[in-house]
Amino acid sequence: MSKILVSQSITKEFNKKEQILKGISLGIEEETFTVILGPSGSGKSTLLNILSGLLKPTSGKVVYRGKELTLFTESQLADWKRNEVGYVFQNYMLLNNLTAEENIKIGISPNSTPLPFDRLTRILGIESILDKFPSEMSGGEQQRTAIARAVIKNPSILFCDEATGSLDESNSKKVVELLHSLKNIFGISVLFITHNLQIAETADRIITIKDGLLFEDIINHNPISASNMIWG
Amino acid sequence: MYLFKQITREIVRNKIFVFLLFLLSAFTSFMYFFVQFSIDGNMKMLKSLSVLSENQLLYQKALNSNVILSKNFLIVLIGLTSFVFAMFFYRFYKSNGKQIGCLRALGYKNRVLRSYFVSFTAILSLVGGLFGFVFGYFASDILINANKQSYNLAGLIKNIDLSSIIIGLLAPIVIFCIVTFFSYGFVGRMEVGNLLSGVNNKYGFSGILKFVNSFVKILPVKDKFPYRIAFRKPIAVLLIITAVMGFTVMFIMGYSLNRSSQKVFLSQTVGHRYMFDTHFTEFKIKDEEKDNSIYYLISDVVVKSQNGTEVEQQIIGIEQNDKILALQDRKGKLLNGIKKDKVYISPALNELYGFNIGDKIILTFSEKNYPVIIENIAINAKSKSIYISKEKLAEILNLPANVYNGILSIEEVLSDEGITTTYEQKIANLERDSVSNRNSAVINQIIGFIVGSILLYLALLINFQENKRDILILHLMGYKPKAIGTLLIDIYRPIIGMTFLLTLMPSIMIAQSVQKTLSIQTGDYMPFQISYLFIFVIFILLNMLYSLVKITFSREIKSIIKRENITHYTNTN
Numbered sequence A: 001m002s003k004i005l006v007s008q009s010i011t012k013e014f015n016k017k018e019q020i021l022k023g024i025s026l027g028i029e030e031e032t033f034t035v036i037l038g039p040s041g042s043g044k045s046t047l048l049n050i051l052s053g054l055l056k057p058t059s060g061k062v063v064y065r066g067k068e069l070t071l072f073t074e075s076q077l078a079d080w081k082r083n084e085v086g087y088v089f090q091n092y093m094l095l096n097n098l099t100a101e102e103n104i105k106i107g108i109s110p111n112s113t114p115l116p117f118d119r120l121t122r123i124l125g126i127e128s129i130l131d132k133f134p135s136e137m138s139g140g141e142q143q144r145t146a147i148a149r150a151v152i153k154n155p156s157i158l159f160c161d162e163a164t165g166s167l168d169e170s171n172s173k174k175v176v177e178l179l180h181s182l183k184n185i186f187g188i189s190v191l192f193i194t195h196n197l198q199i200a201e202t203a204d205r206i207i208t209i210k211d212g213l214l215f216e217d218i219i220n221h222n223p224i225s226a227s228n229m230i231w232g
Numbered sequence B: 001m002y003l004f005k006q007i008t009r010e011i012v013r014n015k016i017f018v019f020l021l022f023l024l025s026a027f028t029s030f031m032y033f034f035v036q037f038s039i040d041g042n043m044k045m046l047k048s049l050s051v052l053s054e055n056q057l058l059y060q061k062a063l064n065s066n067v068i069l070s071k072n073f074l075i076v077l078i079g080l081t082s083f084v085f086a087m088f089f090y091r092f093y094k095s096n097g098k099q100i101g102c103l104r105a106l107g108y109k110n111r112v113l114r115s116y117f118v119s120f121t122a123i124l125s126l127v128g129g130l131f132g133f134v135f136g137y138f139a140s141d142i143l144i145n146a147n148k149q150s151y152n153l154a155g156l157i158k159n160i161d162l163s164s165i166i167i168g169l170l171a172p173i174v175i176f177c178i179v180t181f182f183s184y185g186f187v188g189r190m191e192v193g194n195l196l197s198g199v200n201n202k203y204g205f206s207g208i209l210k211f212v213n214s215f216v217k218i219l220p221v222k223d224k225f226p227y228r229i230a231f232r233k234p235i236a237v238l239l240i241i242t243a244v245m246g247f248t249v250m251f252i253m254g255y256s257l258n259r260s261s262q263k264v265f266l267s268q269t270v271g272h273r274y275m276f277d278t279h280f281t282e283f284k285i286k287d288e289e290k291d292n293s294i295y296y297l298i299s300d301v302v303v304k305s306q307n308g309t310e311v312e313q314q315i316i317g318i319e320q321n322d323k324i325l326a327l328q329d330r331k332g333k334l335l336n337g338i339k340k341d342k343v344y345i346s347p348a349l350n351e352l353y354g355f356n357i358g359d360k361i362i363l364t365f366s367e368k369n370y371p372v373i374i375e376n377i378a379i380n381a382k383s384k385s386i387y388i389s390k391e392k393l394a395e396i397l398n399l400p401a402n403v404y405n406g407i408l409s410i411e412e413v414l415s416d417e418g419i420t421t422t423y424e425q426k427i428a429n430l431e432r433d434s435v436s437n438r439n440s441a442v443i444n445q446i447i448g449f450i451v452g453s454i455l456l457y458l459a460l461l462i463n464f465q466e467n468k469r470d471i472l473i474l475h476l477m478g479y480k481p482k483a484i485g486t487l488l489i490d491i492y493r494p495i496i497g498m499t500f501l502l503t504l505m506p507s508i509m510i511a512q513s514v515q516k517t518l519s520i521q522t523g524d525y526m527p528f529q530i531s532y533l534f535i536f537v538i539f540i541l542l543n544m545l546y547s548l549v550k551i552t553f554s555r556e557i558k559s560i561i562k563r564e565n566i567t568h569y570t571n572t573n
Helices: A043-050 A074-083 A101-107 A117-125 A137-151 A170-188 A199-203 B002-012 B017-038 B040-048 B054-095 B098-106 B110-151 B162-183 B192-195 B206-217 B221-231 B236-269 B347-353 B389-398 B422-467 B466-474 B482-488 B492-522 B530-561 B566-570
Strands: A003-014 A018-029 A035-038 A057-064 A085-089 A157-161 A188-193 A205-210 A213-217 B276-284 B293-304 B310-319 B341-343 B362-367 B368-377 B384-387 B403-409 B419-422
Touching: A003 A188, A003 B466, A018 A057, A018 A188, A018 A213, A018 B492, A035 A170, A035 A199, A035 B310, A043 A188, A057 B419, A074 A205, A074 B110, A085 A137, A101 A137, A117 A137, A137 A170, A157 B162, A157 B566, A170 A188, A188 B341, A199 B098, A199 B110, A213 B162, A213 B276, A213 B566, B002 B098, B002 B110, B017 B054, B017 B110, B017 B422, B054 B098, B054 B110, B054 B162, B054 B236, B054 B422, B054 B492, B098 B192, B162 B530, B192 B362, B192 B566, B206 B221, B221 B236, B221 B482, B236 B422, B236 B492, B236 B530, B276 B422, B293 B389, B310 B347, B310 B389, B341 B482, B347 B368, B347 B492, B384 B389, B419 B422, B419 B566, B422 B492, B422 B530, B466 B482, B466 B530, B482 B530, B492 B530
Parallel strands: A035 A188, A035 A205, A085 A157, A157 A188, B310 B384, B341 B368
Antiparallel strands: A003 A018, A003 A057, A205 A213, B276 B403, B276 B419, B293 B310, B293 B362, B293 B403, B341 B384, B362 B368
16 A cells, blocks of 8 residues: 655754654555554644644754645645644644534635535534534534544544543544544545544554653554443 | 634724723824814915015924924824734733634735734724724814914914825824734744744743742732732733823823923013014114113024034124023022123033033134134023124124114114014913923823823733633632732732832933924924922822723623633633
């Protein structure tokens, strides 16, 4: 399988003192569900932010389908985010002044063919809340809306940063299930950051980060179904 | 479209701040158009006349001064409003960093986001500017009517040039948009990941905050909390400094302009004992000595100092006669006759251009230079005039010693050739001159009051909006609204007092230098005046203004406690 994203010797320092990442190299395959696992403070969110173009590494390269992301200009990077990738954050990051429908549609890129809106909202189970504002939705509804916003543009890769971190068990399971469905139905690669081992067990590949270093990288030959996750 | 909706709604959430920005934009153009509508048409009308009456000449002089004043008002108000725009956007970006980060993560470019903010500023300042234009149009009647009465002129019109519209309407919009464009740099240069996580979210005030922490450490325990809260909002503190300085400068200038008219009036009357000043266009030969008159010679001259400053003046060659004109020095001592090769100058030359007693200066007549020494400063010298002995001036002008072209006299000079200004006419002219200064004084004080009020209100508003959570927590802990007010609002009174004391000297210096510049630009000497009593009055006024603003916020504490819920502020989203 070809690699959609490759990182080479990524390091990241903050304030020239604290080294969060100490040289991480990895590759993410197309149309896979990859989990980056690690305890709090291990640097996994920083790694995801660098891989997704939200942060620049202090040193090292990120290559997306043969193009070096780290050399992109601000404008090229914005185009790439607009057309190729989707983000799902722990705190949903919905725009508070827009309804669910507007929040989803603001994610549509003018340069790509969007996924069918009705089908997507049906899959995500949010058809009935489209006219609600974020403040009127539950956490689960907000996260499903955020997922819809991220995937409506039909991205090649979806970056999820602790996407279930603010949700209860039932909603978390639902979200993980949905992400797997989206990968299977639309062929979207998913890179999921979590510290939850149960979610990791549903992934095709599990990368573990510890103290800013790649600790373990394993292919999960027998991923469990998201619906069978045992929360604990 | 959704992006526009999101950003517009987010901005409009700060409706009070936005309204104050609108008010400031409107006020900026209002002050300009209020004055300018009374200038342009009348200036054209006066220029079209081949001969101007004495009143028309005085009115033209006042209009020229007003042109400079209206531009100065515009510059000051554009500066202040730009500052408030920058503060608004700084605060907006600080509190909406995550939302902007989210939009950038969705692929919206800095260029696109920045253009929305610039468009918002353009629209707001355009609407404000148009309001200012319309209100300025109607309000200019006040100035036109005042001028009609002061100068006894009929047919004054209200009109404006296209160039004035461009200056008053477009210049502020362009400058506010430039400020907005650059203020986006607060978030534009930050990485999206940092915006989303709130990391590195110090927005450039870390040095100030470190200083504040060290300062607060030395305070008594009971004062630590409120001072820390107040000083940790550098924007509010900056606004307070600007408000206090703006208020003080404008009021000092208002006072000084008002008092300067009286001082000029006095200087032109004390020791001027003649009742008639008759000026002849042709030189005349003095054929008799009169005890109750002074025969003088008058001519235009360019005065050049040693450092190269050149000033156009009138030079008056006089004979000594204290019964008619008793020139005095700064101590009120009579000046006893001008020595040959020496001159007396007016205080304006000393204060505005730096000419001093003992300086060697060059008098230039028709490209011929004559060096003389400044013997003294005559505080009651005629405006824009220097004095020399009549004998010396006749020598310079290559005229016989008994030639004259003016008479100051107690009795009227009966002649068809001369133009006579009576004492009553002179007083009336001086009073007309002072009208313009008094109008400027009132306008200065109005600007000072309005701008001071708006900025103080904004400072407290920022403090309030950022302290809602603290208010609710203090309420949960059993603090009553009054006690919360003491902790969070009353702290600004001593800060305002301290700011007033610390900025008093710079404010006086600014007011003095602005007035000096105005005097030079308008050619109308306005001696700077200040009094200890008035400084105290400004301090009292400032405190009264603060008390007025405070009442609004004391009520607001109660409504926040009723309206808001602490859980809203504990949500991490």
